[in-house]
Amino acid sequence: MHSLRGLKSAVFLALGLSSAQAATLIPVVPVPGSTATLVIGINDNNVITGSYEMADGSEHGFFGTLDGSYTTFDFDEINFPGTQARGINNKGLVTGFANTVQGDLGQFWQFERFVDGSMKRVTDHSVPQAGVINGINTKGVFAGENYNSNDRSATGYLGKKAKVVSTVDLGFAANSVRPRGVNDSGDVVGYFTNATSSGFLIHNGVVSQIDYPDPNRRDTLLEGENNRGVIAGYWKDLSGVQYAFYIDTKTNSFVPIAVPGFTDAEALGINSAGLITLQAFSDSSFASYVYCPKPKRKCPAGGIDVPDGSPRPAVLGAAVKIGTEEGHRTNR
Numbered sequence: 410m411h412s413l414r415g416l417k418s419a420v421f422l423a424l425g426l427s428s429a430q431a432a433t434l435i436p437v438v439p440v441p442g443s444t445a446t447l448v449i450g451i452n453d454n455n456v457i458t459g460s461y462e463m464a465d466g467s468e469h470g471f472f473g474t475l476d477g478s479y480t481t482f483d484f485d486e487i488n489f490p491g492t493q494a495r496g497i498n499n500k501g502l503v504t505g506f507a508n509t510v511q512g513d514l515g516q517f518w519q520f521e522r523f524v525d526g527s528m529k530r531v532t533d534h535s536v537p538q539a540g541v542i543n544g545i546n547t548k549g550v551f552a553g554e555n556y557n558s559n560d561r562s563a564t565g566y567l568g569k570k571a572k573v574v575s576t577v578d579l580g581f582a583a584n585s586v587r588p589r590g591v592n593d594s595g596d597v598v599g600y601f602t603n604a605t606s607s608g609f610l611i612h613n614g615v616v617s618q619i620d621y622p623d624p625n626r627r628d629t630l631l632e633g634e635n636n637r638g639v640i641a642g643y644w645k646d647l648s649g650v651q652y653a654f655y656i657d658t659k660t661n662s663f664v665p666i667a668v669p670g671f672t673d674a675e676a677l678g679i680n681s682a683g684l685i686t687l688q689a690f691s692d693s694s695f696a697s698y699v700y701c702p703k704p705k706r707k708c709p710a711g712g713i714d715v716p717d718g719s720p721r722p723a724v725l726g727a728a729v730k731i732g733t734e735e736g737h738r739t740n741r
Contacts, residue, residue: 433712434668434687437697438477446471448686448697450496450503450544450678455709457678457686457699458503460493468509470494470522472501475699475709483507484520484528496545496678500524504542504551514540515558521551521571533566533573542568544590544633544678552577552588552597563587565599579609579616590633590640590679598631598640606630608642620644621654621663631656633679641676641685651675653687655702666700669715676700684709 439446443461450458450472458472461481470492473479483492484507491509503522511517519531519542531538531553540556540563549570554563565577565586577588579601588599597611608619608631621629621644631642638658643651653666653676668674671689678686685700701708 432666432703432715433701433708434715435475435699435701435709435712437699438475440469440471440479440481441477445695446697447493447688448677448699449688450494451680451684451686451699452497452499453547453681454499455680455682455684455699456497456501458494458497458505459686459697460505467491468493470503470505472497472503475711482522482526482528484518484522489518494522495541495543496551498545498549499547500549502545502549504545504553506540506542513558514556514563517541517556519553521545521568529571531568531571531573538566538568538573541587541589543588546591546593548593550574550591552591552599554585554587561585563602567591567597577611579611581616589631592634592636594636596634596638598634598642600628600630608640610634610640619656621652632675632677635679635683636681637683639679639683641679643675653685653689653700655679655683655685664702667715668696668698670694671696 437448440461444464446461448457448459455475460468460470462468468491469481469483471479471481489508492507493509494503494505496504501524506517506519508516508518517539519538520528522528538555540554542553545551551568554565556563563585565588566573567575577586579586583601585602588597590598600606600608606628608629610617625646626644627647628645631640634640640656643653645651651673653674654663656663666676668689672691674687674689676685676687683702687698687700689696
């Protein structure tokens with residue numbers, strides 16, 4: 410995560426892949442007066458959410474439409490300065506965390522923002538959760554982690570109405586389990602970490618490991634899945650450069666996303682139409698976009714045409730049956 414400074418089956422598949430298609434990058438309108446605007450979540454109404462930074466270095470949350478009509482907010486700028494919004498669903502529920510000024514995930518206080526503008530800390534049996542909270546589906550279920558600064562580990566969970574309702578259990582040992590997205594069918598995506606990070610997908614109680622097919626890959630991080638089975642994420646090479654991609658589970662293929670003029674890119678949120686939020690950066694520059702993979706899908710106006718990358722076959726790691734249809738175990 411950067412601050413502002415099968416895939417439905419357990420079989421290996423390598424299908425014939427189509428040629429690259431045209432795509433569109435829609436620049437995100439900056440929050441007025443900001444020095445940088447980071448977009449993370451997007452719902453099916455093309456409402457985006459994220460954070461922005463001011464000249465004094467302070468970070469604040471926002472959400473709004475692609476034309477730049479934004480609502481800005483802070484969780485508690487006095488006691489917990491620094492707010493980053495992460496996910497938004499079709500009803501306008503927003504997830505995020507505050508206290509980012511600390512720079513320590515273990516002190517990032519998670520919250521849910523309700524449609525009336527009120528906000529509440531996310532808790533598990535009255536214990537506030539720390540770390541990254543992310544995508545939220547139309548049923549109000551969100552994906553998050555509870556981070557422990559002492560050993561730098563994280564446990565994954567699903568929550569609703571600002572409370573943890575179940576633990577995300579992968580069925581095998583991992584130092585950290587970091588769910589990032591949950592769709593309306595209950596699929597959960599994210600990544601787990603031991604020496605390196607690998608993506609995971611939980612579908613119908615089966616956990617599948619997902620790694621980007623490149624010999625220079627170090628880490629694979631999955632950030633969201635829509636209701637059509639398209640997954641957004643990025644991978645890191647051995648030198649730390651980051652590359653955005655999406656996975657089409659219907660063709661079992663990875664599709665790279667390149668952003669001209671930038672060395673690194675991360676694909677983060679995704680909506681049901683397949684629009685993906687991106688952040689792109691180089692040593693001296695940063696920008697946020699909404700990526701539309703198929704212009705025929707009636708992409709939002711104001712975009713720049715770019716080619717999709719050449720698709721690569723999806724390679725699925727060992728699958729583990731964990732015994733619950735939702736792919737997680739309830740703790741309530």
